Amino acid sequence: MLNAAVLIANPKNGAVISWIGGNHFRTLPFDMVLSRRQIASTFKPILFASALDNGFTPCAYLENEEKKYPEFENWEPKNFDLTSTPNNKVALWYALVNSMNLPTIDLYFKLGREKLLKTCIQLGFPPIKADAPSIALGTLDLSLFEIVKAYGAFANQGQTNELLLINKITDAKGNILYMGDTPEPKEVFSVETSQLITAILQKAIDEGTGTKIRNQYQIQAALAGKTGTAQNYSDAWFIAYTPDLVLGTWVGASTPDVHFYSSNGSGSSLALPIVAQVLKGIEKDAELSKNYLTSFAITNEVNSFTQCEPYRETGIEGIFNRLFKSGAKKDGNKKKPEKKSLFDKLFKRNS
Helix, strand or coil, X not given: CCEEEEEEECCCCCEEEEEECCCCCCCCCCCCCCCEXXXXXXXXXXXXXXXXXXXXXCCCEECCCCCCEHHHCCECCCCCCCCCCCCEEEEHHHHHHCCCHHHHHHHHXXXXXXHHHXXXXXXXXXCCCCCCHXXXXXXXXXXXXXXXXXXXXXXXXXXXXXXXXXXXXECCCCCEEEECCCCCCEECXXXXXXXXXXXXXXXXXXXXXXXXXXHCCCCCCCCEEEEEECCCCCEEEEEEEXXXXXXXXXXXXXXXXXXXXXXXHCXXXXXXXXXXXXXXXXXXXXXXXXXXXXXXXXXXXXXXXXXXXXEEECHHHHHHHHHCCCCEEEECCXXXXXXXXXXXXXXXXXX
């Protein structure tokens, strides 16, 4: 049996709006909001935000070539679609929009493990002892509670709040028996970084791995979000947010030993539909929509940082192409380098 958990919170104050720990206590007597499972690609924005906070830009170009790492037991990561572009680098923003593994690993090594671990500590993640670079692809075990809280920093201008279930308790006469503390928000990312990540994750919804929310479910609200799929299809994740709402879901079996063997077990197939149904219900309610489906205040300057070409050719030919401003043809939602000879690019007009 597949189980699902849902957590919805207000990123501005940490107030929990909805907490669903599983299908039914009788079938799985454990709160899956608190269960730590392989977080998969929903971790990637944490790495990319760490990089942006440490001087990288959305237009930094990353390697997209398959490599073997002898120092890590000959580990040889691959992109989800098994493609690579040895002669072309990929823009940082495009790599995250499309959840590409090879550029993510390149970014991990360029950033440095210690800087990423520092971010994880600031977000309150459990201690990370293993030194394998696969952490960049989301091999860390995290709970829905922890990742929703972390995404709250992206939604709340870089500041994260503790998630709170109870504000106060009163008796039948209204006397206050308990009043909860309101912890101060903690700054984890700069305002600029949170806005850049949000701009990129909006593209992930509109053009990348989260497009089902638009194409299949016709959700119109301004959203940023990220899918996640465990490496053996045992855990499916989807996190979406607005400035006033972070909505996260996890879907999987009671143990990772039970899993899919195809993309039927992906985050976009299992977890995204749950978020879509919740958002569809909110969109139909005028008051809820006004309160929670608010628009992002992202400046044109921030959006302009993601306007560079998705791919950049390397080597001598790439240098010539950039000097003479040769373009790239669009192929659906993706832009791929033109396959022309260097002679054609230098001396013939573009068709």
